Each structure stands twice: as structure tokens, then as C-alpha cells.
Amino acid sequence: xxxxxxxxxxxxxxxxxxxxxxxxxxxxxxxxxxxxxxxxxxxxxxxxxxxxxxxxxxxxxxxxxxxxxxxxxxxxxxxxxxxxxxxxxxxxxxxxxxxxxxxxxxxxxxxxxxxxxxxxxxxxxxxxxxxxxxxxxxxxxxxxxxxxxxxxxxxxxxxxxxxxxxxxxxxxxxxxxxxxxxxxxxxxxxxxxxxxxxxxxxxxxxxxxxxxxxxxxxxxxxxxxxxxxxxxxxxxxxxxxxxxxxxxxxxxxxxxx
Amino acid sequence: xxxxxxxxxxxxxxxxxxxxxxxxxxxxxxxxxxxxxxxxxxxxxxxxxxxxxxxxxxxxxxxxxxxxxxxxxxxxxxxxxxxxxxxxxxxxxxxxxxxxxxxxxxxxxxxxxxxxxxxxxxxxxxxxxxxxxxxxxxxxxxxxxxxxxxxxxxxxxxxxxxxxxxxxxxxxxxxxxxxxxxxxxxxxxxxxxxxxxxxxxxxxxxxxxxxxxxxxxxxxxxxxxxxxxxxxxxxxxxxxxxxxxxxxxxxxxxxxxxxxxxxxxxxxxxxxxxxxxxxxxxxxxxxxxxxxxxxxxxxxxxxxxxxxxxxxxxxxxxxxxxxxxxxxxxxxxxxxxxxxxxxxxxxxxxxxxxxxxxxxxxxxxxxxxxxxxxxxxxxxxxxxxxxxxxxxxxxxxxxxxxxxxxxx
Numbered sequence: 001x002x003x004x005x006x007x008x009x010x011x012x013x014x015x016x017x018x019x020x021x022x023x024x025x026x027x028x029x030x031x032x033x034x035x036x037x038x039x040x041x042x043x044x045x046x047x048x049x050x051x052x053x054x055x056x057x058x059x060x061x062x063x064x065x066x067x068x069x070x071x072x073x074x075x076x077x078x079x080x081x082x083x084x085x086x087x088x089x090x091x092x093x094x095x096x097x098x099x100x101x102x103x104x105x106x107x108x109x110x111x112x113x114x115x116x117x118x119x120x121x122x123x124x125x126x127x128x129x130x131x132x133x134x135x136x137x138x139x140x141x142x143x144x145x146x147x148x149x150x151x152x153x154x155x156x157x158x159x160x161x162x163x164x165x166x167x168x169x170x171x172x173x174x175x176x177x178x179x180x181x182x183x184x185x186x187x188x189x190x191x192x193x194x195x196x197x198x199x200x201x202x203x204x205x206x207x208x209x210x211x212x213x214x215x216x217x218x219x220x221x222x223x224x225x226x227x228x229x230x231x232x233x234x235x236x237x238x239x240x241x242x243x244x245x246x247x248x249x250x251x252x253x254x255x256x257x
Numbered sequence: 258x259x260x261x262x263x264x265x266x267x268x269x270x271x272x273x274x275x276x277x278x279x280x281x282x283x284x285x286x287x288x289x290x291x292x293x294x295x296x297x298x299x300x301x302x303x304x305x306x307x308x309x310x311x312x313x314x315x316x317x318x319x320x321x322x323x324x325x326x327x328x329x330x331x332x333x334x335x336x337x338x339x340x341x342x343x344x345x346x347x348x349x350x351x352x353x354x355x356x357x358x359x360x361x362x363x364x365x366x367x368x369x370x371x372x373x374x375x376x377x378x379x380x381x382x383x384x385x386x387x388x389x390x391x392x393x394x395x396x397x398x399x400x401x402x403x404x405x406x407x408x409x410x411x412x413x414x415x416x417x418x419x420x421x422x423x424x425x426x427x428x429x430x431x432x433x434x435x436x437x438x439x440x441x442x443x444x445x446x447x448x449x450x451x452x453x454x455x456x457x458x459x460x461x462x463x464x465x466x467x468x469x470x471x472x473x474x475x476x477x478x479x480x481x482x483x484x485x486x487x488x489x490x491x492x493x494x495x496x497x498x499x500x501x502x503x504x505x506x507x508x509x510x511x512x513x514x515x516x517x518x519x520x521x522x523x524x525x526x527x528x529x530x531x532x533x534x535x536x537x538x539x540x541x542x543x544x545x546x547x548x549x550x551x552x553x554x555x556x557x558x559x560x561x562x563x564x565x566x567x568x569x570x571x572x573x574x575x576x577x578x579x580x581x582x583x584x585x586x587x588x589x590x591x592x593x594x595x596x597x598x599x600x601x602x603x604x605x606x607x608x609x610x611x612x613x614x615x616x617x618x619x620x621x622x623x624x625x626x627x628x629x630x631x632x633x634x635x636x637x638x639x640x641x642x643x644x645x646x647x648x649x650x651x652x653x654x655x656x657x658x659x660x661x662x663x664x665x
Contacts, residue, residue, distance in 0.1 A: 052563075052564065053432065053564040053565045054432070054437070054441055054550065054551075054565050056288060056441060056444050056445065056448075056551075057288040057290060057445075057448065059445075063431060067431075070564060075562045076562065077562075099549075100286055100549050101548050101549045101550065101557075101559070101563045101565075102562055102563030102564065103563070104547075104548065104549060104563065105546075105548065105559065105561065105562060105563030106562075106563065126288040126289065127286045127287055127288050127549065127552075128286065129284070129285055129286060129287070131276065131284075132284065132286075150289070151288065151289040151290075152289060153289050153290050153292075153293075155290075155292070155293035155451060156289060156292065156293070157293075160292075164289075175289065175290065178290055178293075178448065178449070178451045178452075179290070179448060179449045180290075180445050180448050180449055
């Protein structure tokens with residue numbers, strides 16, 4: 001696989017910051033502004049959430065952002081239109097995160113073609129199982145030059161981590177604890193798990209996500225992985241502000257230190 | 258004497274394949290955070306349920322605690338009215354007042370065998386919540402029940418029962434504030450408490466192995482019907498079996514042992530709400546399309562963009578935008594006939610059954626009875642309706658609607 005995401009990991013090995021935002025949140029036209037602001041502020045990857053009515057793996061903060069985005073009128077088609085507008089200005093990799101059902105209704109083949117055309121490099125669908133992915137969809141993602149990223153948790157067996165690593169490209173997403181997004185558990189309590197992953201010498205770089213709230217958390221996980229994903233903390237930061245651009249700048253600087 | 262029956266392939270309709278698929282429906286579409294628990298259950302549920310220890314405990318509880326076998330009652334007045342032979346499977350006489358407890362007894366024994374200490378459940382009408390709270394009280398396990406805020410209001414007696422049984426009832430405030438959202442909250446709880454918790458799903462929905470496990474525990478309904486019919490009519494097979502369907506647990510149990518016998522008509526009755534085309538309905542097979550919700554691929558009410566839509570039914574137990582994968586397959590293959598009944602028709606049927614047979618049914622169950630008007634029967638037909646629950650919990654709704662139905 002060769003795309004902007006795999007290129008990034010070839011060039012940069014540490015302290016990679018992936019920031020999650022929900023498409024169409026806080027306002028319908030926020031997405032473009034936020035992507036530009038995140039790139040400007042120094043994010044390395046932007047993970048764009050496609051809002052869904054029933055986001056099972058998400059805590060209250062991202063649930064609320066999904067609900068608001070849907071009320072605002074966000075859809076996958078509209079997101080692709082917005083990404084087309086900003087495509088020329090974006091040099092850092094964009095990846096899409098969402099639940100399987102809206103993608104299934106859009107049509108997986110068309111989704112992959114349109115996602116690639118809109119300039120995205122990778123896809124995360126946490127509720128698409130490896131069995132279905134391998135049997136039906138792997139070749140479609142690959143043909144469109146899209147990385148597919150699987151999640152692993154502290155409860156994922158070693159054999160299953162190896163399988164997820166084999167099937168993923170770009171990076172492997174290590175969930176810090178068995179929880180929904182936006183937790184407040186201390187990253188220092190999880191270092192045993194992170195060290196175990198580091199020791200496994202996986203094919204893909206690791207990004208650690210779920211519950212990364214501040215610079216301390218980011219520094220801790222970066223000792224064991226190539227970087228981190230920040231989601232709920234960022235959504236919370238931009239939920240009720242007038243100036244998303246200034247807030248984004250400040251937020252990214254604070255995390256990266 | 259009836260002619261010999263054509264048989265389908267063994268377990269073609271009642272059981273999934275090894276990946277959890279009933280035809281094209283089923284599977285396990287879950288985030289990795291749920292994988293360890295679901296996989297643990299998948300590997301062990303048949304093993305545990307196959308042990309002598311489990312079978313002895315399960316059968317003893319069904320007999321002495323639940324009160325099984327439940328009677329099969331020949332409904333003389335209804336039979337006369339419809340010119341046929343109508344039998345009622347009295348699941349309303351189960352302890353706690355509905356079929357739901359068959360499944361919770363089975364799952365609490367599974368949870369015990371897996372060493373789980375904390376039980377969570379979702380509930381719509383509250384019958385599954387009460388049945389879960391009941392078995393948790395019996396076994397001394399902590400019980401948390403998620404229930405939509407709207408359902409907490411309209412099913413107040415069941416909320417009180419759960420509390421008296423020692424369960425904590427947590428309101429689900431997201432989305433439509435009904436069963437779908439209660440299920441979301443229960444799943445999130447399980448993600449956050451994966452080590453010590455077992456999730457007792459109340460219907461034949463959710464990721465594999467839940468639909469199969471719940472259907473097996475409910476299959477005691479059709480197993481008993483067969484035995485009782487044989488004794489009462491000389492043949493163990495009816496011509497029709499009728500059950501209401503929300504997620505579909507009572508229908509799964511009622512159809513289970515008849516699904517492979519082609520000459521038994523399976524009739525599933527969905528809630529039309531204010532009418533299938535009114536925009537206020539829960540008739541999933543009529544309004545839904547193939548999609549993924551709560552961990553399985555099935556039929557689902559949704560927008561063109563794949564957002565799950567809010568259903569409507571006067572009955573909280575049928576107010577769900579999906580249907581179990583087993584039923585989606587029965588619909589797709591035309592093995593079962595799917596009918597739908599409006600809120601008004603269901604209310605009318607509830608009053609009618611109360612007055613003709615002296616049985617007040619649950620609002621969910623009333624939908625199955627209303628379907629009698631949409632079918633034609635021969636004199637010699639043998640029709641079994643699963644009387645899935647009793648109507649005590651719905652009395653306030655019944656009283657409120659009495660004036661509109663001229664039944665005062």
C-alpha cells in the first residue's frame with residue numbers, strides 16, 4: 001500500500017498526533033475550517049468521524065457530536081463534497097472513521113471509490129469484523145489505495161493482534177483500555193500493556209487512542225508507540241467556542257508541548 | 258388423518274451456520290472491545306448448555322420456579338367465533354407474567370458457569386427487565402437494567418417490580434428513548450465492564466451467538482406445544498402457529514420446532530403502529546431494508562443514509578426498528594407469513610380476548626390475536642396462538658383507551 005498515510009509513517013517515526021473530529025460538528029460547514037486549522041496547528045493525521053445514529057463504541061461526548069452533526073444535516077455524500085473543496089490545500093493524511101451500516105447503505109464499492117477521490121487515505125470501521133473484511137472487502141479497499149485500520153484492545157489475544165496487524169495497513173489502532181471513547185483512566189496504569197505491544201515487534205506502527213486527554217497522556221503513550229489519537233478531548237474543546245480555529249491551534253500546541 | 262409432512266433440510270430455518278448466519282442474516286458485527294466477551298460466549302454456550310449439570314438445573318428451575326409446562330388451552334369461544342380450533346399457549350402464566358423468563362433462567366446459569374458476578378440487561382416493556390431482576394435475585398447477583406426513559410413512563414408497574422427485586426433501573430435518554438437506545442446503553446456498559454459482567458439480551462437479536470442462544474432457551478415453548486397437542490388432538494403438529502414479533506423471542510420459541518415442517522404455517526405479527534404508511538410504525542419487514550444494528554445483519558428501519566429511524570408502537574415490547582436475523586430469513590425465504598396490526602386493532606383485540614376468554618393479554622400479545630381477523634381458517638385447522646404475556650402492566654393504557662373503543 002502506498003498512500004499519504006503510509007508515506008507519513010515512513011518519514012516520521014514518533015510523536016505522531018492523530019486528531020479526531022466529527023464531520024458536521026459543531027456546525028455543518030465546520031469540517032473544512034477544522035481540517036485546515038488542524039493541519040496549520042501541526043496535527044499529523046486527521047481522523048474524520050462520519051456521524052451515525054447509534055455509535056455503540058462511543059462515550060457521551062462523541063455520541064453528542066454525532067447527534068448534533070446529524071441534526072445539522074451531515075451525510076457521507078455531503079462530507080465527500082466538502083472534502084473535494086479542501087483537497088488541494090491538505091497535505092497531511094485524512095482518514096475516515098465510522099460505523100458499518102451507513103457505509104453499507106452508501107455501497108461499499110462506491111464508498112471506497114469516492115473516499116479515494118476525495119483524497120482520504122484510510123478507513124476505520126470498528127464494527128466490520130475481520131471475517132467479512134477478508135472474505136468480501138479487502139480487495140476493494142486495496143484497489144482504491146485505501147489503508148484499512150483494525151482496532152486492538154488489552155483483551156485482544158496475541159494471535160488476534162497478529163491477525164489484525166497482518167490485515168491492517170498504515171497503522172494499528174491500540175485502544176488504551178476496554179472502554180468506550182472518552183475515558184479518564186490514567187495512561188500510567190496502562191504502560192504494562194503498551195510495553196507488551198512494543199515488545200511484539202508488529203509490522204505496523206502503533207497509535208494509541210481512547211482516553212488521551214492532555215500532554216502528559218500524549219508523552220506517556222509516545223514512549224511506547226509511534227503516536228496517539230485524540231478524540232473526545234478535542235470534541236469537548238471545540239463544542240462551545242466561537243473561534244474554532246484559535247481553539248484548535250491552542251489545543252494542538254497544548255497536547256504536543 | 259393428515260397427509261405425511263414434507264420436511265425441510267434439518268435446521269434450515271431454526272439454527273444458524275457456524276458463523277452465526279441464517280441465510281444472509283446474522284453474523285457478529287461488533288467492535289473489538291466486545292470481541293473477547295462475545296467470543297467467550299460463542300465458544301462456551303453450547304458446551305455449558307449441553308452438560309448434565311446445566312440441563313438438570315435448567316429443567317428444575319423451569320418446572321419449580323417458572324411453573325412449566327404452561328398449559329395449552331383450547332379456546333372454545335374464540336374457536337366458535339372463527340369457525341376453527343384455536344389453542345392458546347399460556348406463557349402468560351409463567352412466573353413474572355411472560356415468556357421472557359425462559360431465557361433469563363437459561364442465561365443466568367450460563368453466566369454462573371462463566372464466573373460472572375454482574376448482570377446487565379435492556380428492556381422495552383419491562384418484562385425482560387423483570388425476568389432478569391428475578392433470576393438475579395434468586396442467584397444473588399448484581400443486576401442493572403437499561404430502559405428507555407419513555408418506556409419507564411409507560412410501563413411504571415414493571416419499573417416498580419424491578420426495583421423491589423433489587424435491580425437498578427437506569428434510564429436511557431439518547432435517541433428515541435425506547436428499546437433501541439436501552440440496548441445501546443447496555444452494550445456500552447458491557448464494553449466498559451467486560452471482565453465481570455454478562456449481558457442478558459432479551460430477544461433473538463444481537464451478535465452471534467445471542468440469537469441462537471435465546472431461541473434455544475425459548476424453544477421450550479414449541480417443544481411443549483408439540484407434546485400437548487399430541488395429547489389433546491392426536492397429532493403433534495398444528496396447521497398454524499401465530500406469534501407477535503418485535504425483536505422476535507416469543508415467535509422464535511413458538512416457531513422453533515415447527516420451522517422445518519413445511520405444512521405448519523408460521524405467522525409472525527408485527528406492530529403497524531398508526532399504520533404501515535403513517536410514518537409512525539414498527540413493522541420492520543414492511544419498512545426496513547438490509548442493515549446492521551446491535552451486532553447483526555438483519556432487516557432494519559433506516560433512512561437512505563443508513564441512520565436508524567425511530568419506530569412507533571403503542572406496545573413498548575414491539576417498539577423496535579429491527580428484527581432478529583432468524584425472522585429476517587423466515588421473511589426473505591417466505592417460510593413465514595408476516596402480518597401487521599395497528600395500535601387500534603391491538604387494543605380492540607385485547608378487550609375482545611378479555612371478554613370472550615377471560616384472559617387479559619399484554620399489548621404485545623394482543624397483536625397476535627388481532628391477526629385472527631386477517632386470516633381464513635378451515636373448520637379442521639388447528640391454530641396455536643402464543644399468549645406470550647399477561648396484561649397487568651398495560652392496564653393504564655387499556656383504561657385510557659377504553660373510552661375510544663366504546664368498551665366502557
